[in-house]
Amino acid sequence: MFAATRVSAFAAKRAFSTSAANLSKVAVLGAAGGIGQPLSLLLKENPHVTHLSLYDIVNTPGVAADLSHINTNSKVTGHTGANNGLEEALKDAHVVVIPAGVPRKPGMTRDDLFNTNASIVKGLAEAAAKHCPKAHILIISNPVNSTVPIFAEALKKAGVFDPKRLYGVTTLDVVRASRFVAEIKNKDPKDVKVTVVGGHSGVTIVPLLSQTGLDFTKEELDALTHRIQFGGDEVVKAKDGTGSATLSMAFAGARFANSVLEATVGGKKGVVEPTFVQSPVFADKGVNYFSTLVELGPNGAEKIHGLGEISEYEQKLIDAALPELKKNITKGEEF
Numbered sequence: 637m638f639a640a641t642r643v644s645a646f647a648a649k650r651a652f653s654t655s656a657a658n659l660s661k662v663a664v665l666g667a668a669g670g671i672g673q674p675l676s677l678l679l680k681e682n683p684h685v686t687h688l689s690l691y692d693i694v695n696t697p698g699v700a701a702d703l704s705h706i707n708t709n710s711k712v713t714g715h716t717g718a719n720n721g722l723e724e725a726l727k728d729a730h731v732v733v734i735p736a737g738v739p740r741k742p743g744m745t746r747d748d749l750f751n752t753n754a755s756i757v758k759g760l761a762e763a764a765a766k767h768c769p770k771a772h773i774l775i776i777s778n779p780v781n782s783t784v785p786i787f788a789e790a791l792k793k794a795g796v797f798d799p800k801r802l803y804g805v806t807t808l809d810v811v812r813a814s815r816f817v818a819e820i821k822n823k824d825p826k827d828v829k830v831t832v833v834g835g836h837s838g839v840t841i842v843p844l845l846s847q848t849g850l851d852f853t854k855e856e857l858d859a860l861t862h863r864i865q866f867g868g869d870e871v872v873k874a875k876d877g878t879g880s881a882t883l884s885m886a887f888a889g890a891r892f893a894n895s896v897l898e899a900t901v902g903g904k905k906g907v908v909e910p911t912f913v914q915s916p917v918f919a920d921k922g923v924n925y926f927s928t929l930v931e932l933g934p935n936g937a938e939k940i941h942g943l944g945e946i947s948e949y950e951q952k953l954i955d956a957a958l959p960e961l962k963k964n965i966t967k968g969e970e971f
């Protein structure tokens with residue numbers, strides 16, 4: 637702790653290059669982790685990012701020094717420790733991406749991470765409320781179905797909650813769905829768009845395969861739906877105790893962060909992404925957060941789409957998802 641604090645005082649002040657103006661500062665919290673490092677690398681390549689601010693409780697100075705040698709036009713700073721490292725990392729951030737927290741091991745559900753990750757996320761939310769109350773916050777830390785409500789409650793308590801600027805990142809489900817469908821249909825994934833709605837764990841992940849314009853047999857539907865819902869388990873099992881998806885998550889997180897940047901600072905119109913936000917879609921059933929396609933604009937999540945036309949098969953998946961989702965959300969809200 638002492639050593640980390642000493643590093644913090646040094647690292648918090650250390651900017652490794654100074655070429656860009658501080659127009660869109662993007663902070664990554666958990667930047668030295670399995671997701672944090674490749675995600676930061678991809679963000680270093682993003683032309684909308686003028687300042688990449690990396691925070692972790694360990695190892696950020698090294699990650700920041702390394703990334704700072706890449707010749708793209710953004711400044712990189714590394715911050716660590718509990719003192720003013722977090723404050724400096726967050727101050728004036730336009731976007732904050734959060735992959736901080738522990739990942740699953742085989743045999744665990746995402747909800748099993750709640751006990752550890754809930755307090756981490758709550759602490760980061762309280763700091764964000766204080767130091768960058770206007771930032772767009774992208775939550776990767778699991779269980780997303782609960783960490784987003786935890787974050788929202790902390791922002792509400794501080795009087796700075798804007799539902800347009802808080803997003804649970806569910807992009808990996810969409811990326812996987814596109815890849816898995818393309819595989820069995822022998823297509824290029826770039827031509828396969830799959831809308832995935834609901835939440836981000838097991839049965840709460842609901843792919844709307846009927847909206848792809850492709851035909852599926854019942855066997856294909858069952859197999860694909862299961863694979864998309866439990867794709868995370870494949871990686872957890874293959875990594876055999878060393879963690880969960882990191883590289884594909886970094887890819888998905890960078891894609892979603894880029895969409896938020898394009899819509900909020902890049903002036904791009906018609907940016908639509910699925911994301912887990914405070915949503916009216918099932919609010920009448922007491923499910924206050926839900927992922928559907930969301931239109932992003934200068935202020936963030938500006939228009940939340942409904943489900944569109946869905947099949948009977950998908951309606952059953954939604955019916956199975958809602959009670960689990962409600963339980964996860966309530967657990968987060970009450971934390």
Ligand SMILES: NC(=O)c1ccc[n+]([C@@H]2O[C@H](COP(=O)([O-])OP(=O)(O)OC[C@H]3O[C@@H](n4cnc5c(N)ncnc54)[C@H](O)[C@@H]3O)[C@@H](O)[C@H]2O)c1
Nearest residue numbers: 666668669670671692693736737738739776777778808885
């Ligand atoms: N949303 C998704 O689709 C998705 C996908 C994959 C993983 N995840 C989740 O992302 C999280 C991170 O996964 P990972 O593989 O990168 O784990 P990791 O253990 O490799 O990295 C996590 C990092 O968080 C840091 N950290 C811990 N407490 C912190 C704090 N208070 N402040 C700042 N940093 C802190 C750790 O030091 C570590 O570097 C996990 O909860 C995992 O389940 C979500």
Ligand SMILES: O=C(O)C[C@H](O)C(=O)O
Nearest residue numbers: 740746778868869880881
């Ligand atoms: O499976 C996990 O625990 C990590 C992540 O949520 C994923 O979907 O890969």
